[in-house]
Amino acid sequence: MHPSDVVVIGFNTMDLVFTGREALRPDQKVHADSLTQHAGGQGSNAAVDLAGLGLAVHYVGMFGDDAWGERVRASMTDAGITVDGSVTVPDCPNHVAVVAVDTTSGTRSIVMCKDPRLTAPADLVPSAALRRTRAFYTDGHEFEASVAAAELARSLGVRVFADLEVAREDAARLLAHVDELAAPLEVVRTLAGTDDEAEALARVRALGPAVVIATKGADGCTGLDEEGRHFQAAAFPAEVVDSTGAGDAFHAGFLAARLRGASVQEAAAFGNRAGALKCGHPGPRVPLAAMARLRDQPEGPAA
Numbered sequence: 001m002h003p004s005d006v007v008v009i010g011f012n013t014m015d016l017v018f019t020g021r022e023a024l025r026p027d028q029k030v031h032a033d034s035l036t037q038h039a040g041g042q043g044s045n046a047a048v049d050l051a052g053l054g055l056a057v058h059y060v061g062m063f064g065d066d067a068w069g070e071r072v073r074a075s076m077t078d079a080g081i082t083v084d085g086s087v088t089v090p091d092c093p094n095h096v097a098v099v100a101v102d103t104t105s106g107t108r109s110i111v112m113c114k115d116p117r118l119t120a121p122a123d124l125v126p127s128a129a130l131r132r133t134r135a136f137y138t139d140g141h142e143f144e145a146s147v148a149a150a151e152l153a154r155s156l157g158v159r160v161f162a163d164l165e166v167a168r169e170d171a172a173r174l175l176a177h178v179d180e181l182a183a184p185l186e187v188v189r190t191l192a193g194t195d196d197e198a199e200a201l202a203r204v205r206a207l208g209p210a211v212v213i214a215t216k217g218a219d220g221c222t223g224l225d226e227e228g229r230h231f232q233a234a235a236f237p238a239e240v241v242d243s244t245g246a247g248d249a250f251h252a253g254f255l256a257a258r259l260r261g262a263s264v265q266e267a268a269a270f271g272n273r274a275g276a277l278k279c280g281h282p283g284p285r286v287p288l289a290a291m292a293r294l295r296d297q298p299e300g301p302a303a
Contacts, residue, residue, distance in 0.1 A: 002082055003132040004058040005259060006050060007153075009125055009146055010043015010139030012061050012076075013097040013112065014068035015284055017244070023102045024109050033103070039075035040097060040284035042139035042165065045245045049252030049274065050137075051079040052291025055259070058082040058133065060125050061142070062118040064094030079288060085126040092117045099244055099284075106240030106279060125149035130158055137255055139248075140164040140183075143174065150177035161255050162209075163247070167191045172207050180211035180264075182221070182254060182271070184247070188214040197222060198230060211264050215250060217243075220272055225264035233268040238276035245284035249291075250275040256295075 018032040047059040059081050063069040065088050072094060076083055095114040102108065120142040130136060136153040138146035140163045150160045154177045164171060164183040167190035175181065181204065185197070191207075192200035197214065201224050205212045213223035220235035253274030257267035277294055278286045286294075 002058070003056070004082065004129070005055040005133065006135040006137055006255065007058045007060065007125065007129050007133045007149075008043050008047040008050070008137045009060050009120070009142055009149060010041065010046065011095060011114075011141045012039070012041035012044035012063065012072045013095045014038075014072055015040035015097045015099050015244070017099045017101060017242075017283065019101045019103050019242075019282075021102070021104050023105075023107070024100050030100070032100075036283070038283040038285070039072040040245065041072070041095065042141065042163070042248050044072060044076060045248035045285050046137060046139060046252050047076060047081055048079045048285050048288070049249050049278075049291055050256060051081050052286060052288040053252060053256040053295045054292070055256055058084070058129050060085045060129065062086070062095075062120050062124075063088045064092045064115065064118065065090055066093050068096065069094035085124065085129060087120075087124065089115075089117050094118075101242050101244065101282075103241075106243050108242065108244050110244075120145040122148045125152075127152060130156055133158060135159045135161060135255065135259060137161045137251070138163070138174070139251075140166065140174070143168065147174050147177065150174060153177070154179075159258075161251070161258075163251055164191070175204070175207040175209055178209045180213075180258065181209040182213040182215060182223075182251060185214040185216050185222075188212070201230070213254070213264075213268055215247060217246075221250075221268050223264065223268060231265045231268070233265060233272055236273045236276035238279040240279045242282045243279050245286075246275040246278045248284070249278035249286050252291075253294075
């Protein structure tokens with residue numbers, strides 16, 4: 001296994017993106033102005049965005065053996081990402097997401113379809129990969145494989161970063177092995193069992209992560225650093241074209257900045273810049289060239 005800066009596990013999808021000037025409504029037909037296809041998926045997006053920020057990335061995931069699976073896989077290898085250890089499931093369609101983007105607001109609705117055979121086994125992430133990396137990141141999906149890999153990574157002294165898109169009842173199994181968590185505020189509140197923002201952050205921190213960040217979209221993010229100190233990081237101004245993948249870009253920016261020695265608050269601010277950059281581009285990922293410019297000019301305007 002080649003050494004890497006970060007090992008990533010999580011979803012990869014083929015995104016079918018409809019754009020239109022109307023939001024989806026129950027029992028209504030909506031006309032779309034365009035239909036495009038993009039390689040996507042939370043873990044896959046974060047991996048490509050991390051590569052754009054100059055990190056050596058090793059992605060491990062489950063692919064279907066159809067043309068879409070090949071296309072998603074190629075989107076990562078073309079970005080210089082290693083995919084050793086990933087599994088292609090025979091006679092199985094790749095994970096697909098249908099995304100409806102309201103171009104008047106940049107917001108989106110998503111419907112996903114994943115064959116059960118694409119569920120990752122607990123031992124998916126090779127131990128050799130974790131022994132030759134600086135960090136492990138999970139998007140919170142592929143839960144059993146994420147828990148096993150996070151536990152091993154921590155035992156090896158590898159820093160563990162995580163997202164949680166869903167407040168699972170058994171989330172504590174993963175959080176016990178996580179160093180730094182960033183998740184949507186509503187997930188943090190649900191996990192904590194309280195709507196009080198400060199109390200929710202403290203309760204989730206008590207489950208294991210030294211750093212807990214609650215992301216709030218256009219309102220930036222708030223969190224507790226490794227000393228338990230509370231902070232706020234304002235959102236970066238953005239012209240919203242498509243918000244799909246903005247959270248994944250935040251995670252990439254935050255993780256990359258942390259590995260380069262930034263404080264938690266500095267890294268959160270950089271993550272907000274990466275998320276804002278994503279909102280200005282269609283599809284689920286920041287173009288590699290745009291992410292590279294952000295890496296090279298972290299304080300300047302990104303485009």
